[in-house]
Amino acid sequence: MPEISNRKLFYNTIFCQTFSPNGKFLIAGSLYGDVSVFDLLKSFEPNQIDNYDYQAPIYKFTAYVNQCVQSMVTTDDFLITGTSGEITGWDWKIVKSNKASRKNISWTIQIPTDKDTSEKPDVNSMVYSKEKHLLYAGCGDNKIYDGTVKFWDLRNLEHTSTLTPSLNGQISRPKLGKWIGAVDFTEDWLLCGGGPSLSLWHLRTMETATIFDLPDEGIHVASIHDERIIAGGCMPAVYHLNYQGEVLAKVPTSSKTVYSIVHCEKPQKILSISGSSNNIDICTNFNYREFILKFA
Secondary structure, three states: OHHHHHHHHHOOOEEEEEEOOOOOEEEEEEOOOEEEEEEHHHHOOOOOOOOHHHOOOOEEEEOOOOOOOOEEEEOOOEEEEEEOOEEEEEEHHHHHOOOOOHHHOOEEEEOOOOOOOOOOOOEEEEEEEOOOOEEEEEEOOOOOOOOOEEEEEOOOOEEEEEEOHHHOOOOOOOOOOOOEEEEEEOOOEEEEEEOOOOEEEEOOOOEEEEEOOOOOOOEEEEEEEOOEEEEEEOOOEEEEEOOOOOEEEEEEOOOOOEEEEEEEOOOOOEEEEEEOOOEEEEEOOOOOOOEEEEOO
């Protein structure tokens, strides 16, 4: 039995992470449907940083049977997880008290399936609006690989414009496809990448400002944070770059492919990286890896 367990951990993939509302706990979801809960305050104790055996979760629970945890997000009251065809809410009080299980789910939302198929849509991404108390879920419907970035006006729920990065010959990478794996934006800038190279666009003109030269085979996560670009994907490192494309830092990762990068400012500045590994890389000054957590 231990041999089977070790083999599963060798092939484990951690698709998603989030922090508790107070920033004291890190939550991660895996390929096997499990969720691990880490007490970050204990992990950062001076005498524990170098204690590899201690860098395990305080506990883990099974969120989904025979399905992976594909996405997660935090609200003040709930940890929300997503899988094929379902979004699930878990009360933070229960999660932090080491008692979460399938028996005490707070609520679930079943994602409608297309009438022409019985296949359940994946819940690939979720975003929560604190101002409107709305949860937005991006779900797979076998039409998501068209390579477009669409803009929506949330005031009237109307689609306003479309950008197709792969139409730019300098950005297109035909051997990787035209799918978009990551998008972020500010008032002035749009950042996106996937099969096409990671690129930065002027929102007002919809013209390319920077095409980032990275050694990736596909971008899965990218964000704009503190006037820098943070990006990861099919490469064993997370890159920090400025808007002009210059590398500010290269952080080697436990994962050969990175699927999740999350950061928190309080009570301590933390950047957490996960992907195709049982390990989670923790950075505090964002420029190097300080220590590693193990999912299980």
